[in-house]
Amino acid sequence: xxxxxxxxxxxxxxxxxxxxxxxxxxxxxxxxxxxxxxxxxxxxxxxxxxxxxxxxxxxxxxxxxxxxxxxxxxxxxxxxxxxxxxxxxxxxxxxxxxxxxxxxxxxxxxxxxxxxxxxxxxxxxxxxxxxx
Numbered sequence: 001x002x003x004x005x006x007x008x009x010x011x012x013x014x015x016x017x018x019x020x021x022x023x024x025x026x027x028x029x030x031x032x033x034x035x036x037x038x039x040x041x042x043x044x045x046x047x048x049x050x051x052x053x054x055x056x057x058x059x060x061x062x063x064x065x066x067x068x069x070x071x072x073x074x075x076x077x078x079x080x081x082x083x084x085x086x087x088x089x090x091x092x093x094x095x096x097x098x099x100x101x102x103x104x105x106x107x108x109x110x111x112x113x114x115x116x117x118x119x120x121x122x123x124x125x126x127x128x129x130x131x132x
Contacts, residue, residue: 026063027051027086028078038122040081045119045126047089048096056100099126 027050031043038046053059053066060066067074078086088095096119108125118127 023063024083024086024090025078026067026074027089028082029074029076030063030067030072031085032075032078032082033073036075038124040085042121042124043082043085044088045096045099045121045124046102047085048094049099049102049126051089051092052096052098052100059100096126098128100128102126 027047030050031047035043035046050063050066054061054063060069066072099119103125105120105123105125118125
């Protein structure tokens with residue numbers, strides 16, 4: 001509980017400072033467009049997935065390159081929740097350290113192995129391997 005309270009305080013102090021950061025704004029606008037009506041935790045997982053891709057081969061090394069590769073587009077503005085999700089991902093708080101892909105839950109095959117090697121969040125499935 002103490003950890004969560006410290007995280008919330010840190011977010012309120014860090015977000016205004018990072019709002020000027022190009023990567024933070026870029027990531028927040030992507031999540032605002034691509035995950036507009038999703039719960040906050042899904043937005044965080046999506047942001048962390050994109051950041052994870054920039055830090056690992058064979059993915060492109062920048063957020064714009066990753067977004068272009070995946071065909072993602074940005075919204076004109078981002079909400080406060082979108083900005084918080086971007087900050088959590090860029091600060092590498094690593095709630096979803098090893099995820100690199102996501103699919104709608106309904107698209108995931110029904111074998112137990114494939115549904116246990118990732119994280120199921122609402123209507124989404126985040127996972128680490130590309131062989132689904």
